Every structure is written in C-alpha cells, then in structure tokens.
Amino acid sequence: MRVLLVEDDVMLSDEIARALRAEHFAVDVAGNGEDGGHLGATELYDVVVLDLGLPKRDGASVLRDWRAEGRTMPVLILTARDGWSEKVEGFKAGADDYLTKPFRIEELVMRLRALVRRAAGHAASRIACGPLTFDSQTGVFELDGLPLKLTAFEWRVLSCLALRPGTVVARAELLERVYEGDADVDSNSLEVIIGRLRRKIGAAMIETVRGRGYELTGRRL
Structure with missing residues (x-):
C-alpha cells in the first residue's frame, strides 16, 4: 500500500512516515500544497494524509482540484484542535475522514487501513x-x-x-x-x-x- 503524506510540520511528518513504514506502507512525503497537489494528481496512491494548513497552497484547494480531476483515492485530512470550520471545509472539498491534532499515530494507522479497505469494497476487516x-x-x-x-x-x-x-x-x-x-x-x-x-x-x-x-x-x- 502506498501513502501520500502532505504535511509541513517536519517533526510530525517524520514521525508519521516512520510509523507508516514500520507498518509496511510505502510513503511519499510532500511539505507544501503545491508539491503535494502535483504528486496526488500524477501518481497512484491507496490513501492520502493531507494537512489543511499548508504553505504555497492550502489543503482544501488541493483536494478540490484532485476531485475535479477525477482522483478518487481516499483522503484523510488533519485539522487544528479547534478547527471545526476546517473539518467542514475539508469534507466539502471531498475528504473521507479527519483527525484533529494532536492525535495518536496508532489511530491514524487504523483509520488509513479502514479507508483503504472500504475503497476496495470490503465492509468487514x-x-x-x-x-x-x-x-x-x-x-x-x-x-x-x-x-x-x-x-x-x-x-x-x-x-x-x-x-x-x-x-x-x-x-x-x-x-x-x-x-x-x-x-x-x-x-x-x-x-x-x-x-x-x-x-x-x-x-x-x-x-x-x-x-x-x-x-x-x-x-x-
């Protein structure tokens, strides 16, 4: 399984990438919305982890473009602790799930696995x-x-x-x-x-x- 991680917080990005690779995922990392948008539009991913507050391009606009281009991979958005409006914006843009910062890496891994499974058409794990x-x-x-x-x-x-x-x-x-x-x-x-x-x-x-x-x-x- 291949994951695109779009996150500008270098420490958090490194932590997530290490955890996902330890669970056997292949991980591509982008540190801004421009690079992340390009990767998501041109490469094949099973699932995407997308921060909304990104430099160069915000995550919601990146996601809207992916969906407008017909990119259907499941996307989990990361939002700030009090970012209810961000969650709404993310879902309107086409997100499938969200996590609020700070979060446990173990929960992120489980949510990503569930998204991949459902995208493949399986209800049971x-x-x-x-x-x-x-x-x-x-x-x-x-x-x-x-x-x-x-x-x-x-x-x-x-x-x-x-x-x-x-x-x-x-x-x-x-x-x-x-x-x-x-x-x-x-x-x-x-x-x-x-x-x-x-x-x-x-x-x-x-x-x-x-x-x-x-x-x-x-x-x-």
Missing part, C-alpha cells in the same frame, strides 16, 4: 481467499490459521492482491503501489517478490496472467 486470510485492520496475514511472516515488500504486494481476490492486478499498478516515488527499482524486482510469496503461500495461490498481471486465486494446487 477480515478478507478470506482460500486458506489465506488478511485482517486489513491489523495488517496480519494468516495461512491455515497461522500468522505469515512477510517482508515489507512482500506485505505490500500481497495486500494489494488480497484486497482484490480473484481479480487480475496489472504489473504496472503493483509496482506503483509497492515502491516509494524515489526508489531505484530493478526490472525483475516484482517477479522476485512474487516468487518469494509463492514459496510461502503456495505456487498456485498467485497466478501469472500473461500480458496482464497477477491474480490471487485462493487455490493451493
């Missing part, structure tokens, strides 16, 4: 695909009821597939959702990750659909 289950609220994968140990890259790929079981996910889309914007990506890196996942959950669980991408099948054999 637990998603099953054959012997594999994904608790989208805790981020835990289980195979036959036993927790799976995954690297950050493995988790990002498998979570993208698990949110759309039985659906082919394009290779290009997986690459965009797995790596941060400044990452130096090897041409065969995705195939290496898919290979490692197949060894952990079963080769038939992830099918290569030639010329299209990959599908989480739920089949063992």
